């Protein structure tokens with residue numbers, strides 16, 4: 001552990017603010033980063049007070065004014081170098097993710113791989129920030145649109161993807177000519193500090209203006225509130241719960257800012273009698289138990305055709321019993337601890353609700369004793385009804401609700417009958433069912449898959465959801481457009497002044 005911290009430049013007490021220089025603020029209070037693996041304090045961080053928050057955003061704004069003038073491909077070259085630097089630290093940064101939030105090592109490293117991938121994507125994008133040219137209805141006029149840098153982007157990330165989500169936003173924002181102020185989760189300040197150190201070496205070597213990347217570790221009630229209300233920040237990208245997201249959406253909407261909101265999911269997999277059941281079982285295990293059920297894309301519901309329901313459940317229970325739960329730093333562990341006592345209590349509360357409804361818990365659902373901390377649980381499968389209030393909610397823990405269906409129409413109705421709309425999947429080898437699921441009459445989610453998990457999306461696609469999951473898209477496809485402002489330009493190269501819509505005004 002000490003080696004990992006040392007290699008990433010983490011000290012026993014760290015400054016939590018960065019605007020090109022580290023800001024040592026004694027007025028914001030100390031935050032302890034505690035590992036859920038064994039409740040050990042990894043290091044301490046000095047949080048930002050309101051005054052030092054101001055220093056971060058003021059510098060970010062000035063930096064933006066200069067950074068936007070750097071040609072986009074040149075900005076892409078800086079991002080390319082950040083990607084190279086991240087490759088050098090993949091192992092250590094991945095390990096720090098594991099230490100700070102408890103996901104297993106391969107998942108920690110996978111997250112750093114997402115950072116590298118989005119950096120590569122952004123490099124290519126830096127030469128493709130294209131608008132359209134359209135034909136004007138007026139003679140001798142030319143019309144086109146172009147995308148200009150937007151400003152300071154505020155990025156608020158959650159504990160469960162402490163580095164990847166920052167990178168999805170930041171690598172795009174950088175090539176788009178924006179600066180970024182990052183407020184990480186208070187569970188994971190050290191990974192944020194480590195990322196900033198890695199990126200800053202590249203920024204300094206390329207004489208990028210100080211403040212293009214900023215960090216604001218601090219309390220939600222101070223830094224979080226200031227960030228979302230700040231008129232100098234035209235775009236807030238927020239990842240977190242639906243409850244928090246509603247508040248953020250309101251605060252940003254109140255000032256007519258833009259918001260990308262990546263909130264709760266309630267992701268379902270439909271398992272058809274036409275599906276490959278052994279593939280389905282392996283996938284459900286990854287989707288529901290991976291990251292201890294703490295992904296916004298975690299599989300929370302399986303909707304299984306009644307003729308294969310017993311077989312699927314039987315095989316799943318067996319698979320759940322073989323999951324090795326323990327220290328996520330150790331090879332062979334499949335599930336580490338939950339992030340906090342509050343998370344364990346939420347899980348137990350949800351299971352109490354299930355019991356009140358006479359729901360049958362067919363696997364797991366226990367707090368595990370004799371573990372290195374009080375945060376280990378066994379992943380759980382519950383036979384449930386889709387309309388139960390607890391099934392309609394997202395509980396950020398490894399609880400999987402199993403629900404039966406008769407017809408494919410039923411399955412899609414049940415699937416969509418929740419308030420959230422992030423990720424979804426169907427296991428079927430029947431072409432009609434698959435196409436139905438992906439059609440406008442099918443899944444209502446932002447992500448809909450066939451024969452793969454609800455979780456583990458690639459960076460190349462646009463990532464985000466509908467309904468109470470929020471709105472906006474991060475990562476691939478044309479998500480970058482949200483980080484720029486679109487401008488329509490019309491140029492008259494004639495000697496006349498024709499008006500659009502054939503209007504004659506005065507003598508013309």
Ligand code: UN1
Pocket residue numbers: 160161165239294295296297298454455456457458
């Ligand atoms: C999240 O849980 O906030 O698709 C993001 C996935 C990951 C990202 C999840 N690539 O599961």
